[in-house]
Amino acid sequence: SQTIHQWPATLVQPVGSPLSLECTVEGTSNPNLYWYRQAAGRGLQLLFYSVGIGQISSEVPQNLSASRPQDRQFILSSKKLLLSDSGFYLCAWSQLGYEQYFGPGTRLTVT
Amino acid sequence: GQQVMQIPQYQHVQEGEDFTTYCNSSTTLSNIQWYKQRPGGHPVFLIQLVKSGEVKKQKRLTFQFGEAKKNSSLHITATQTTDVGTYFCASIGAGTALIFGKGTTLSVSS
Secondary structure: OOEEEEEOOEEEEOOOOOEEEEEEEEOOOOOEEEEEEEOOOOOEEEEEEEEEOOEEEEOOOOOOEEEEEEOOEEEEEEOOOOHHHOEEEEEEEEOOOOOOEEOOOEEEEEO | OOOOEEEOOEEEEEOOOOEEEEEEOOOOOOOEEEEEEOOOOOOEEEEEEOOOOOEEEEOOEEEEEOOOOOEEEEEEOOOOHHHOEEEEEEEEOOOOOEEEOOOEEEEEEO
């Protein structure tokens, strides 16, 4: 069966510090991968998606970047965090654009 | 770009009452998916509707896709405290990315 991992589960970082969140998927090949951000009590904002290694589509221009160095690994990064980067970051995978399966998420607080 | 609008944003019911959330789009949707997110958790896929006028049931949950494929609804019969959470509709946007509605948060008091 397929599983998706995200880490860390929670993170508190000062403004201006770098960020690296990692997501890995097991049990499937060549998945579509997605990064979402959810502000407290709000909906899901798609940040990036990838249909293959090295292929990244950005939905919202901002302080973040994404990379896909391996087939089942998706990384979300920032060089300098802003207060507005706080939120719940969710990674998800899908096959052929069908239903998406979400990881447990990372709660990021920028102080 | 394509958007899906959900109403209401919040709904509070007494346990045993029914609940409905609606999802609307100004454009024809290829499909509609529904997800549930429990408080503190991550979204979990519930169902996908593809055909015009399609109706699917999962126990006390009934999902409908409009004839024009521009709207959808999720109806819960006789809510229970386990139904608490936020319900999102979503549809395929550009490429394979899903466009999510802002969700309806359901609270249930016993």
